[in-house]
Amino acid sequence: MGKVITITSGKGGVGKSTTSANIALGLALAGKKCVAIDLDIGLRNLDMILGLENRIVYDVVNVIENVAKVSQALIRDKRTENLYLIAAAQTRDKSAVKPEQIVKLTNELKEEFDFIILDSPAGIEGGFKNAMIPADEVLIVTTPEISSIRDADRVVGILEANEKRNIKLIINRINPLLVKNGDMLSKDDVLQILSIPLIGLVPEDKNIISYTNMGEPSVLHKDSPSGKAYFNIVRRILGDNVEFNEIKEEKKGFLQTIIGFFKE
Amino acid sequence: MRLLDFFTKRRESANVAKDRLQIILAHERQLNSAPFVEDLRKDLISVISKYVNIDPTRIDVKLERDNHLEILEINIPLR
Numbered sequence: 001m002g003k004v005i006t007i008t009s010g011k012g013g014v015g016k017s018t019t020s021a022n023i024a025l026g027l028a029l030a031g032k033k034c035v036a037i038d039l040d041i042g043l044r045n046l047d048m049i050l051g052l053e054n055r056i057v058y059d060v061v062n063v064i065e066n067v068a069k070v071s072q073a074l075i076r077d078k079r080t081e082n083l084y085l086i087a088a089a090q091t092r093d094k095s096a097v098k099p100e101q102i103v104k105l106t107n108e109l110k111e112e113f114d115f116i117i118l119d120s121p122a123g124i125e126g127g128f129k130n131a132m133i134p135a136d137e138v139l140i141v142t143t144p145e146i147s148s149i150r151d152a153d154r155v156v157g158i159l160e161a162n163e164k165r166n167i168k169l170i171i172n173r174i175n176p177l178l179v180k181n182g183d184m185l186s187k188d189d190v191l192q193i194l195s196i197p198l199i200g201l202v203p204e205d206k207n208i209i210s211y212t213n214m215g216e217p218s219v220l221h222k223d224s225p226s227g228k229a230y231f232n233i234v235r236r237i238l239g240d241n242v243e244f245n246e247i248k249e250e251k252k253g254f255l256q257t258i259i260g261f262f263k264e
Numbered sequence: 265m266r267l268l269d270f271f272t273k274r275r276e277s278a279n280v281a282k283d284r285l286q287i288i289l290a291h292e293r294q295l296n297s298a299p300f301v302e303d304l305r306k307d308l309i310s311v312i313s314k315y316v317n318i319d320p321t322r323i324d325v326k327l328e329r330d331n332h333l334e335i336l337e338i339n340i341p342l343r
Contacts, residue, residue: 146285157297183277183278189282192282
């Protein structure tokens with residue numbers, strides 16, 4: 001029986017879809033059969049982050065409205081046979097879908113998949129409810145900034161009011177230099193404010209922009225700082241006890257500094 | 265001004281953010297868990313100011329929940 005993991009945040013632009021793509025692909029690379037569903041109806045994006053935008057024929061609204069079968073809307077990833085995507089509809093809006101319909105769909109998918117990753121839209125309205133109601137576990141993505149943390153706290157309140165107790169936190173885009181200088185909230189500050197258990201610390205990684213440009217999530221670049229961080233999250237989801245290392249500045253050796261000088 | 269900053273230790277902005285967040289979130293969590301508190305505060309202001317002179321911004325209405333008991337704490341300093 002599969003498990004539904006919802007990735008949400010409240011605030012937009014904090015890295016929900018990037019996180020969803022990396023966790024889904026990471027779980028697939030770890031041998032788990034996984035389906036990612038983009039629930040940001042009208043603002044489809046997960047397809048491009050995963051590099052699968054050219055393969056979409058049917059989307060999640062087509063399935064819900066019985067225009068297509070689930071099997072027809074499942075887009076298989078080109079890099080692993082364990083990952084599938086169900087894309088968001090692009091010509092509709094959030095009102096095209098109701099939470100019960102997503103629950104029905106995920107219950108069906110649980111028979112066949114180990115993990116169902118729901119990429120929630122920003123906000124706390126209908127689209128968020130579609131992603132929240134079916135969740136067995138909710139991962140909240142926040143950056144160490146006041147707006148993002150405040151919105152995350154609001155989301156936690158709504159989740160608890162809906163009897164969702166299995167909530168974990170991912171702190172994204174940590175810049176160790178800013179933290180060191182006292183200009184960015186530290187991991188401990190954020191945890192003290194939000195008081196929900198941590199499942200991941202992701203450093204700010206300028207490579208992510210080019211990975212997204214190419215449709216290749218960080219987990220395909222195993223040595224990148226963000227790729228390592230996402231793999232640690234995947235291992236924790238699978239029940240491994242992975243230590244939380246403080247995110248430090250990348251120290252460059254003398255030779256690397258010289259090489260870097262010529263490269264740039 | 266810059267020169268003054270250099271000599272007086274600048275307060276780290278992350279600490280300012282943390283303090284501001286803790287205060288606003290405590291307030292918002294209460295609003296969301298007991299939305300009537302805000303209405304109660306407004307009603308209290310209108311009733312009590314009929315009889316005594318009070319500063320409406322200093323009325324403090326707090327609902328505290330523990331595992332075992334709930335306490336409604338109302339603080340009204342007179343002017």
